[in-house]
Amino acid sequence: MAFCIFVVYYTSSMVTASEYFVGRSFLNAKAMVIGVPKEIKSQEFRVGLTPAGVQAFLSAGHSVYVQQGAGLGSGFLDADYEKAGGHILSDASSIYAKADMIIKVKEPLPSEYTLIKPNQILFTYFHFAASQSLTDAMVKSHAICIAYETVELADRSLPLLTPMSEVAGRLAIQYGAYYLGKPQGGKGKLMGGVPGVKPAKVLILGGGVVGTQAAKMAAGLGAQVVIFDTNLARLRYLTDVLPANVQTEYSTQHAIEAHLSSADLIVGAVLLHGAKAPHLIKKEHLLAMEPGTVLVDVAVDQGGCIETCHPTTHDKPVFEVDGILHYCVANMPGAVPQTSTMALTQATLPYALQIANLGWEKACDQHEALKKGLSISQGKILKAEIA
Numbered sequence: 001m002a003f004c005i006f007v008v009y010y011t012s013s014m015v016t017a018s019e020y021f022v023g024r025s026f027l028n029a030k031a032m033v034i035g036v037p038k039e040i041k042s043q044e045f046r047v048g049l050t051p052a053g054v055q056a057f058l059s060a061g062h063s064v065y066v067q068q069g070a071g072l073g074s075g076f077l078d079a080d081y082e083k084a085g086g087h088i089l090s091d092a093s094s095i096y097a098k099a100d101m102i103i104k105v106k107e108p109l110p111s112e113y114t115l116i117k118p119n120q121i122l123f124t125y126f127h128f129a130a131s132q133s134l135t136d137a138m139v140k141s142h143a144i145c146i147a148y149e150t151v152e153l154a155d156r157s158l159p160l161l162t163p164m165s166e167v168a169g170r171l172a173i174q175y176g177a178y179y180l181g182k183p184q185g186g187k188g189k190l191m192g193g194v195p196g197v198k199p200a201k202v203l204i205l206g207g208g209v210v211g212t213q214a215a216k217m218a219a220g221l222g223a224q225v226v227i228f229d230t231n232l233a234r235l236r237y238l239t240d241v242l243p244a245n246v247q248t249e250y251s252t253q254h255a256i257e258a259h260l261s262s263a264d265l266i267v268g269a270v271l272l273h274g275a276k277a278p279h280l281i282k283k284e285h286l287l288a289m290e291p292g293t294v295l296v297d298v299a300v301d302q303g304g305c306i307e308t309c310h311p312t313t314h315d316k317p318v319f320e321v322d323g324i325l326h327y328c329v330a331n332m333p334g335a336v337p338q339t340s341t342m343a344l345t346q347a348t349l350p351y352a353l354q355i356a357n358l359g360w361e362k363a364c365d366q367h368e369a370l371k372k373g374l375s376i377s378q379g380k381i382l383k384a385e386i387a
Contacts, residue, residue, distance in 0.1 A: 032062045032356040035099025037092045038070040041106045043314030045073025045337035048103040048124065050345045051084040053352075058085040062356050067095050074341040096120070101360075103352055105344065106331055107134055118142035119378065121360050123352055125149055125164075128375055128386045129276045130303045135376070135386055142379045144360050150273065150383070151351060151373035158273070159369070160351065162209050163343035165298075167333040169213025169269065172296045175327050176202070176265040177221065179294045179318060185325050187292035189264050192222025199223045203259055205251070205280050205305060206269035207234045210298050212242075214267045219243045226259055256280060260288040268297035268305040273385075276303035283308050283321075291323035300328040 034057055036049045047070050049057075054064045064086040068078055078088045089095055096102065096115035104124035108116065110133075116122065119142065126147040128135045138145050148160035158165075173191075180200060182188035193199035202218040204211045207229030218225045219242060227242075228251035229235050235248045242248075249255050260266075270277045277299040286308065297309040304310070308321045311330040318327050333340040351370060354363045364371040374382055381387045 030359075032100045033098055034062055034064040034352075034356065035095040035102045036064065036066040036070055036086075037095045037102065037104060037112075038067040039073075039105050039334075040092075040109055040111070041313075041331055041334070044106055044331050044334040046105040046331075046334050046341045046344065047071045047074050047076065047337075048105050048345075049349075049352075050074075050341060051076055051080040051086070053345050053349050054081055054084040054086040056349060056353065057356060060353060060357055063087070065089050065095055065098050067092055071341075074337040076341075101352070101355060103348070105334075105341075107131070108137070110137070113137045113141065116141040116143050119144060121146065121355060123148070123348070123355065125301075126375060127301045128383075130301060135381070138376045139379055139381060143376070144374070144378065145376040146355070146360070146364075146370065146373045147375045148348060148373065150375060151369050152273065153369050156273070160344075160347050160373075161271075163347050164333045164340065165209035165271075166213050167336060167340050167343065168298045169210035169267075170217045171332045171335065172210070172214045172267045172269070172298050173202070173217035173221065173265075175317075175332075176218075176267065176294050176296050179325055179327055180264060180292070182292075185292065185318070185320065186294055187264060187290065189292075191218065191265075199245075200264040201259070201262055202226070203256070203263045203266045204228065204269055205256070205267065206271065206299075207231065207238050207248070208269060208271055210271070211267070211269035212238065214269060214298075215242055215246050218265075219246050223265075228256060251280075253280075257285065257288065260285055261290070263289065263293060265294045265296070266306075268295070268299045268309070270299050270305040271302065276385075277305040279305060279307040281306040281308075286322040286324045289324055292325065294325045294327065296327045298332065301330040304328065 057064050066081045066086050068090050101121035107126045121144045123146050151160045177191045180186035180189050189200045191200045199222050201224045204214050204227040215227050225246040228249050230251045239248050297304045297306045299305045309328040312328045317329045364374050
């Protein structure tokens with residue numbers, strides 16, 4: 001006779017098997033209404049929940065309402081959501097009016113501020129440190145704001161930011177390589193060069209998830225890569241795992257400046273948890289660079305680590321300052337929504353289920369990772385970095 005043994009591993013920050021699978025009769029919190037509005041940021045095609053996610057909420061005794069057409073950009077039809085048990089509503093105002101918890105991808109925009117109800121839970125990327133107007137609006141709304149980007153595990157990793165950081169790091173090199181082309185305003189340089197001709201030189205500021213993925217992509221294209229970080233343990237790790245055409249350096253202003261005149265592409269990949277990014281490249285540094293150098297600031301949604309950067313959109317992604325091309329799209333992963341939505345929902349769904357199953361207060365009390373994501377609650381700012 002054959003036997004099958006199933007083993008479920010989890011940590012205190014993850015959904016337990018009982019929280020995820022059992023019916024509502026076994027849990028204390030009441031059933032919750034989940035709302036998924038369509039994203040309205042320019043060229044943002046991601047959606048906050050997949051049909052599989054809808055099915056998971058229904059299995060836990062909740063109901064889900066999705067705005068008509070919300071999933072089309074990611075390849076999900078309204079019929080897919082209905083087949084999973086969701087309900088389709090025609091407009092965003094109906095979604096916000098119905099829902100106890102809103103699950104999104106990007107921060108609410110001004111046209112959405114008045115739709116948000118007091119005590120309504122918003123679970124999304126907020127990046128409050130980069131926007132006082134958004135912060136003020138959410139304080140005024142008296143909503144419960146739990147930010148994906150500050151949900152943090154005991155090892156200081158950011159499980160809900162990581163998948164989009166992986167996407168953004170890889171896209172930074174794709175876009176950087178494209179804009180190095182002469183027709184786009186770049187130097188006219190091929191990332192990997194050719195035999196007898198040197199490859200492009202890529203500087204990466206930050207050795208976290210974004211920086212590591214960017215380094216892998218740039219190295220794979222044959223570029224000469226220099227990656228900076230202030231964490232020596234991280235630099236040792238990167239030296240071990242990255243290819244030979246990647247050089248690691250301890251990040252100081254002097255070390256960065258020494259490479260500016262020979263750099264072709266610079267990727268800003270700095271992250272301070274929940275806080276505004278520091279300016280490592282200042283306006284005066286542009287004068288040291290060759291015309292046509294490309295800057296890609298992935299940190300722009302946290303204020304940017306390049307002083308001359310400001311958020312751009314997929315419609316108008318680049319601008320020029322002193323002959324230097326700046327790419328500063330604040331929602332880079334939105335360009336590849338099928339990949340991004342799948343990766344994001346896989347990461348956020350267990351946490352969203354915790355909130356729905358337990359209620360936000362109990363979920364944050366029991367799970368330290370979620371508590372660190374709680375940024376604004378009922379008119380009060382809970383994080384010093386934002387205040």
